[in-house]
Amino acid sequence: MGISADMRVDIDRFWSTIEASAKVGQGRPGGLSRLTLSDSDREMRDVFAGWCKEAGLTVSVDEVGNMFARRDGRDNSLAPILIGSHLDTQINGGRFDGIAGVLAGLEVLRQLNDAGHHTKRPIVVVNWTNEEGARFSPPMVASGCFVGKYSAAWTKDRIGDDGTRFGDELERIGYAGPDVCKAGDIDAYYELHIEQGPILDAERRDVGIVVGGYxxxxxxxxxxxxxxxxxxxxxxxxxxxxxxxxxxxxxxxxxxxxxxxxxxxxxxxxxxxxxxxxxxxxxxxxxxxxxxxxxxxxxxxxxxxxxxxxxxxxxxxxxxxxxxxxxxxGGDIFDTNLVQGLREQAIRMEFNWRDIHSQAGHDAYHLALHCPTAMIFTPCKDGITHNNEEHCEPEDFVAGLNILFHAVIGRADRD
CATH class of the missing domain: 3.30.70.360 (Alpha-Beta Plaits)
Incomplete structure (x- = not known):
């Protein structure tokens, strides 16, 4: 069964996963304090893995804790498409930063299941370890390791504020996976993220197409x-x-x-x-x-x-x-063809969009060094983030999720 141009993702189902995540590792009122490799991080990883397995995805974990939930394609000899972000938060974090991107990837694959459509290429949803760097420095260390910027041994030797070692905490929470942390061939990488800035909200835009990073x-x-x-x-x-x-x-x-x-x-x-x-x-x-x-x-x-x-x-x-x-x-690192594909989807679905630059760091920056990469920004109220008052409504994700869905499917099914 094919994917019709007017098919839309299930925003209510996506939002239910956001709400469930918001109960794990709660911090100040309305926010999260789910530091990487903590007990609450383990709990959220377990929840996410459970959702993925229910969706028929194959879950694997590499040696630095990156999680991969794979949906096979019709031709598994082809390089996969990755959709990713992170489930860890700042010590006074919000409910959407990073989290929305991982769960958006899950929703894309759930919607494919609903449609009974098998893409030509495999699609993998990724939860990157320690994007925030709130416990172990530097930030985005595990995605950096994935693309060869850091060695796995160096990554596992990072020492946290509490004197703990990255590798030891991976073992403690049960997420020191058996797979080597190495990217291999990747067809494309997509990341959806809240803007973490005030521009989209102030301009009442539905979505931002990220053209580069500061x-x-x-x-x-x-x-x-x-x-x-x-x-x-x-x-x-x-x-x-x-x-x-x-x-x-x-x-x-x-x-x-x-x-x-x-x-x-x-x-x-x-x-x-x-x-x-x-x-x-x-x-x-x-x-x-x-x-x-x-x-x-x-x-x-x-x-x-x-x-x-x-x-x-x-x-x-x-x-x-x-x-x-x-x-x-940072810099002009995102793939022009993928970026143009996102624009075309936004225009086709008549969303109010704009090009935008990212001012924060993201795992996509590392992936862009290895494979064609693109990002989508969704609005957040007043641009408040890394704060328990970080706020979005379900409608803030409608444009971004549907653009992501159709862009990924188009990429995965191309000849």
């Missing part, structure tokens, strides 16, 4: 000083790592304001220190920051200023600084 550069750095008594130690003899980190992060914020008029952004995201107690200077600190701008050359300038500010901040406090980790993503 070039971004992130950095995690450590500072080394010396403990000393806060009372008798003269200012000129102090080596306070906490102050070094604080100086760096305020410099980062200044960089953001310097480029804000051109939509540049710089984020002082995190600062930890030890001992971090009254009466004693801290001898170690660690900080995380990032810069981003719609123009790649400008992002590079901002990143260089960020780097210089790091060592200047350390020198001013008598400390030393070390760059522990760096990451960058």
């Amino acid at each position: 070039p971004s550069h992130g950095m995690r750095a450590s500072f080394s000083g010396r403990t000393a008594h806060t009372g008798p130690t003269p200012m000129n003899l102090r080596q306070n790592a906490l102050v070094a980190g604080a100086r760096w992060l305020t410099s980062i914020d200044d960089i953001g304001w310097e480029y804000a008029v051109y939509d540049g952004k710089a984020t002082a995201a995190r600062l930890t220190a030890w001992p971090n107690k009254p009466g004693i200077l801290s001898d170690t600190a660690e900080a995380v920051c990032d810069v981003r701008h719609p123009d790649l050359a400008t992002t590079k300038v901002m990143a260089e200023k960020m780097r210089r500010a790091l060592f200047e901040s350390a020198a001013k406090t008598g400390c030393t600084a070390t760059i522990e980790d760096e990451w960058q993503w």
Whole structure:
């Protein structure tokens, strides 16, 4: 049985999975705190796997915990199409960030089951591990491992804030899978995501077709000083790592304001220190920051200023600084043919759409390095996200889900 052009997904069924997810790992009122590889992450993974098996999908897990729910095609020798996002959340996360993308993929395959249609190519729904990076740094680490950016051994050796090791937590929750984390041949990758910005909501758009991502550069750095008594130690003899980190992060914020008029952004995201107690200077600190701008050359300038500010901040406090980790993503990385296919579906179904750039990081950024990739943005109220007040209504997903459905089917069935 074929797929008619006017077929639509079951938005109520999709919404029921969103509501069920919202009960797992609840945080502040209305939100979620489902950190990766936590007990609540395991619970949600189990729920998702159950839904997939009920839909007749074959579920597999790789060595870094990425989950793959596969629906075979008529010709399984052909490379599969992947639809993915993530089920983990920030510590004060919402109910839709990442989650909507995974469950949208599930709804696409459920709708195919309802229609009794078997696509030519296999289709796989993916839940990527640790997209948020809220517990283990860097973010999007498992999708990065999948495309060869990081090794599996390096990924499993990431240490969380609570001192736990990524690989050990995978084992503990039962999601250290047997499969090698390696992409192989992929025909295309699609990711649906809430916008995480105010543009679609403010313009009352049904959907955004993502044409690229803001070039971004992130950095995690450590500072080394010396403990000393806060009372008798003269200012000129102090080596306070906490102050070094604080100086760096305020410099980062200044960089953001310097480029804000051109939509540049710089984020002082995190600062930890030890001992971090009254009466004693801290001898170690660690900080995380990032810069981003719609123009790649400008992002590079901002990143260089960020780097210089790091060592200047350390020198001013008598400390030393070390760059522990760096990451960058974004740019015009999405496949023009896939993007045009999404536009054509939006036009055909008469949705109010626009081209849009992503300003946040997504697993799709890594996949775009390996295979043709495209993203769809759906509206969220006032662009509030990474917050328990993140809010969407079922109708916010109608356009995105149906565009995704027909674009994926068209890609999967092409000659």
